[in-house]
Amino acid sequence: MTTQVLAPGGAPPPGRSRSPGVLPGFGLSMGYSVLYLSLLVLIPLATLPIKSLELGWAGFWNIVASPRVVASYKLTFGASLVAALVNLVFGLVVAWVLARYRFPGKRAVDALVDLPFALPTAVAGIALTALYAGNGWLGGPIERIFGLKVAFTPLGIVIALIFIGLPFVVRTVQPVIEDIERELEEAAASLGAGRLQTLYRVILPALAPALATGFALAFARAVGEYGSVIFIAGNMPMVSEITPLLIISRLEQFDYAGAAAIATVMLAVSFALLLLINLLQAWQARLGGRA
Amino acid sequence: MSAGANTHRPAHLTEPRWARGLLIAVALAFLGLFLILPLVTVFAEALRRGWQLYFEAITEPDAWAAIRLTLLVAAISLPLNLVFGVLAAWAITRFQFRGKQFLITLIDLPFSVSPVVAGLVFVLMFGSQGWFGPWLQAHDLKIIYAVSGVILATLFVTFPFVARELIPLMQAQGSEEELAALTLGAGGWQIFRRVTLPNVKWGLLYGAILCNARAMGEFGAVSVVSGKVRGLTNTMTLHVEILYNEYMFSAAFAVASLLALLALVTLAVKNLIEWREGRAARAAAAAAGQPAPAAPALHPASA
Numbered sequence: 370m371t372t373q374v375l376a377p378g379g380a381p382p383p384g385r386s387r388s389p390g391v392l393p394g395f396g397l398s399m400g401y402s403v404l405y406l407s408l409l410v411l412i413p414l415a416t417l418p419i420k421s422l423e424l425g426w427a428g429f430w431n432i433v434a435s436p437r438v439v440a441s442y443k444l445t446f447g448a449s450l451v452a453a454l455v456n457l458v459f460g461l462v463v464a465w466v467l468a469r470y471r472f473p474g475k476r477a478v479d480a481l482v483d484l485p486f487a488l489p490t491a492v493a494g495i496a497l498t499a500l501y502a503g504n505g506w507l508g509g510p511i512e513r514i515f516g517l518k519v520a521f522t523p524l525g526i527v528i529a530l531i532f533i534g535l536p537f538v539v540r541t542v543q544p545v546i547e548d549i550e551r552e553l554e555e556a557a558a559s560l561g562a563g564r565l566q567t568l569y570r571v572i573l574p575a576l577a578p579a580l581a582t583g584f585a586l587a588f589a590r591a592v593g594e595y596g597s598v599i600f601i602a603g604n605m606p607m608v609s610e611i612t613p614l615l616i617i618s619r620l621e622q623f624d625y626a627g628a629a630a631i632a633t634v635m636l637a638v639s640f641a642l643l644l645l646i647n648l649l650q651a652w653q654a655r656l657g658g659r660a
Numbered sequence: 661m662s663a664g665a666n667t668h669r670p671a672h673l674t675e676p677r678w679a680r681g682l683l684i685a686v687a688l689a690f691l692g693l694f695l696i697l698p699l700v701t702v703f704a705e706a707l708r709r710g711w712q713l714y715f716e717a718i719t720e721p722d723a724w725a726a727i728r729l730t731l732l733v734a735a736i737s738l739p740l741n742l743v744f745g746v747l748a749a750w751a752i753t754r755f756q757f758r759g760k761q762f763l764i765t766l767i768d769l770p771f772s773v774s775p776v777v778a779g780l781v782f783v784l785m786f787g788s789q790g791w792f793g794p795w796l797q798a799h800d801l802k803i804i805y806a807v808s809g810v811i812l813a814t815l816f817v818t819f820p821f822v823a824r825e826l827i828p829l830m831q832a833q834g835s836e837e838e839l840a841a842l843t844l845g846a847g848g849w850q851i852f853r854r855v856t857l858p859n860v861k862w863g864l865l866y867g868a869i870l871c872n873a874r875a876m877g878e879f880g881a882v883s884v885v886s887g888k889v890r891g892l893t894n895t896m897t898l899h900v901e902i903l904y905n906e907y908m909f910s911a912a913f914a915v916a917s918l919l920a921l922l923a924l925v926t927l928a929v930k931n932l933i934e935w936r937e938g939r940a941a942r943a944a945a946a947a948a949g950q951p952a953p954a955a956p957a958l959h960p961a962s963a
Binding site for chain 1: 669672673674675676680683684686687688690691693694695696697698699701702705743744747748750751752754755756757763765766767768769770772773774775776777780781782783784785787789790791812815816819835838839842847848851852870873876877878879880883884896897898900901904909912913916919920922923924926927928930931
């Protein structure tokens, strides 16, 4: 770990305790934290790879690479990617509007952006299904005008994943837009850049790490999502069955090892995404420190 | 939120009027379509058949049992994760040790694990074919398909909330005040209660309400471990699912509307805390004669 020089003005990056171990309570707090973490999170998660070992390598591969499971990966990752891309574009617009412009009702809108964090996923799931079903407020018109079914198709899954991923890009990008120094834009303008040029050449590069972080967070969240998706997905094998659902159906057949095998793959993906997000956040912190 | 100075900009530092209008319209249309319409749908569907049926749906014995179980689960998991969050933040922000960053990553882990996987691990440990299954059966104990399983799964998914909120806050504050208290002869508990706690109380409350919202609203993880026995191991979200799958849509949305109200209250309290924190930061900065720092950034890692 690098020791950082304290930024002027006490900026958020770690102004870590400079006198290690003087305060009391290290043994108690550290011991309790590690014990609780191990009992509740680490040991339970370790059951996944251990249980999958029962299958042997061939058995493991047979399950995690079977056509139905592979179809579910394609759907889960594909829908998550599309949803995260939609959130990337519209999240940037929402963050920009909330950070820069004034309009009536702005405070309420700003507060409501976090709704997907606070609303239980099952509630979101049934609400979106009712909205986009053939007889719903949106589903009906969309089917009549475009001849497109949304609920009970992969498109419905994308809609649900847009909903649950919506706050991530907005909330990672918004504070960065607020912190962009006015002088930067002033300089670009005085050097003859048009507004569009300033946005593309000065502001967008400054936002890049935050955008990437928000995108990765939304994607990671979408990959594991279950509650909001299963109601709207239709859950047809090979077509609209997400990977978490396959874990549950294995479990319902008391195929614990099979469920553990698929879950091990998902855990590995989550872990890789978590590391990627940490790297992106470090990038963002470095860029923020330089500005 | 945004400082007033930021929204008043000369023409060369902002977009033309039509572009601003267009961007605002796009943002509001997107949020209206994906946030406001679903929220309105919940209440519209809940009240579709009138208030009479609405009240019957939420006071019916199984719904009532689900509400009680949800409150119980939150009442047990919240204090446990609060204690962990405070102790973990104390260890991480007040001491130097190797592997600190790794520990923070591990604390984040439940955020990025699928809720279904979170439920599954407890079935693998305590289910009838799990590691401790035979032992539990021999002693006539039940964790999976029982309330204790629901609590364990909820503890897992809400594990990082408080710690995640406190760690950056306590890191930014530094330990000068605690060290001063120490040199003045205060003991560990006294330092915590008189110095640390008042400094982090809003952050603590912030973490607590987010943790509570997730605890009451968790679906995937508890649906794996609960067994969905009506009146016994059914939480509110599971009750919503059962009613919905039985085509009792109005009743399902009636119970769902209670959860939506909880979400709205959570958002309101959260904003109140942010507003207070922002005001306190501005007041402190004004007293110190420095420009106000930006409002504390959110941690959207609440997957």
